[in-house]
Amino acid sequence: MAAGSLEKDASAALERATKFFESISTRGGYLWWYSEDLKQRAGENKATETQIWVQPPGTPSVGMAFLRAYEATKNKRCLAAAKNAAEALAWGQLESGGWTYQIDFDPENQRTFRRADKGQISDKEILKRRNVTTFDDDTTQSALRFLMAVVDASAGNDGVQEERIKSALEYGLEALLKAQYPNGAWPQGYDGKLRHPADYPIKPAQVPTRWSRTPDVKAYWSFYTFNDHAIRNCILTLLEAHRRFGKPEYLEAVKRGGDFILLAQLPSPQAGWAQQYNFDMEPSWARRFEPPAVSAGESSGILRTLVDLHLATGDEKYLKPVPAASGWLKRSQIASNKWARFYELGSNKPLYFTKDYRLVYTDDDLPTHYSFQSDYNIPGALAYCEDVRQAGRDAWLRQHKPVWMAGPPSRKSRKALEPRVWEIITGLDARGRWVVNGRIESRLFIDRVQTLCDYLSAE
Secondary structure, three states: OOHHHHHHHHHHHHHHHHHHHHHHEOOOOOOOOEEOOOOEEEEEEEEEOOEEOOOOOOHHHHHHHHHHHHHHHOOOOHHHHHHHHHHHHHHOEEEOOOOOEEEEEOOOHHHHEHHHHHHOOOOHHHHHOOOOOEEEEHHHHHHHHHHHHHHHHOOOOHHHHHHHHHHHHHHHHHHHHHHOOOOOOEEOEEEOOOOOOHHHOOOOOOOOOOOOOOOOOOOHHHHHOOOHHHHHHHHHHHHHHHHHHHOOOHHHHHHHHHHHHHHOOOOOOOOOOEEEEEOOOOEEOOOOOOOOEEEHHHHHHHHHHHHHHHHHOOOOOHHHOHHHHHHHHHHHEEEEEEEEEOOOOOOOOEEEOOOOEEEEEOOOOOOOOOOOOEOOOOHHHHHHHHHHHHHHHHHHHHOOOOOOOOOOOOOOHHHHHEEEEEEHHOOOOOOOOOOOOOEEEEEHHHHHHHHHHHHOOOO
């Protein structure tokens, strides 16, 4: 097929796909997947026709795909769809400033205390509603990054919709700063309440002399949390905010987040990080399958964050923990390029759970809903640390775009993308859907829109 013809077909496929996906939105928002007849729908769990999902790959992720399509085609319909997604998020923004996993537009099923509810509902009703911003799974952070991108793409437009989106962004960024603890950490969840610094002393991590072998924590969501990259995603979001808006308070919060990472590194020879810490800076229980332990999975993301902080600030102190942490990871492999998620404090033995959630040292009866062994992207993290070290900060930045900078990834040549683009085009049905195994999936839509846009933007 001639290149010009494929380009025309790619543009047509992109327009049909985005038009269909916009048609299945709920007030501009999206779920993770829909059955072919749209009667079944879900985010992380089953959803109703009045619900949308925030947690990726939900509304912010789909909205970013629309923005990418607008960038590649200048089709204003794509920008309008992105703005509608952003407005849906603004409607569901919590009074505490961020978002929980889902939004429900049903007036008879309101279980959250939204920002818009302030002054509109009674104190008694407020007490019944959930008002916990979640930083788990990049939920609030992805929403804020999407809103930033929409505000930028809408520059020069000052309508009512644009003002609502901008207001939600400003309120959300301010809440992200308020949610940061005095020592620079973020929790998994933030309830919007003021904190007293005396309740959260700034001190380095310590290994407890004793710890319970069974879960003993109820409000673990308030602890200092690396799990699911909560702190990493807060830092990257504020780096993006600083890049776009230049406010010094965003960069200062980033630096405080980096300083917490330095405080939280556990003593050698287990010089990694735990998934979460209590207010005494000890590794702590979270869910019943997340014990106090050194976590290979989270240490991988933290190493990347330290290098990102060095690239962003030029401060060498963020590289100082890297050698000891890298050494611990290399020594702790359970097979070639394979690690346990958890290692026992002190002994460094891999820790596992049975299907009935007993803590053991053996891996022959693991629950299937959670990853207890993997490479956790550790080889890539170690290579990233070494590449930046060898190249030096200035040389590396001359050749690469930092991870917190918005925009499409490095472009492949148009020729290299042609086979995949043809496959994507031919997989689109007459209604503009990619249906796989009876499902219409946001994740697949996002990936395929991205590839088509990469092709149309390539040289």
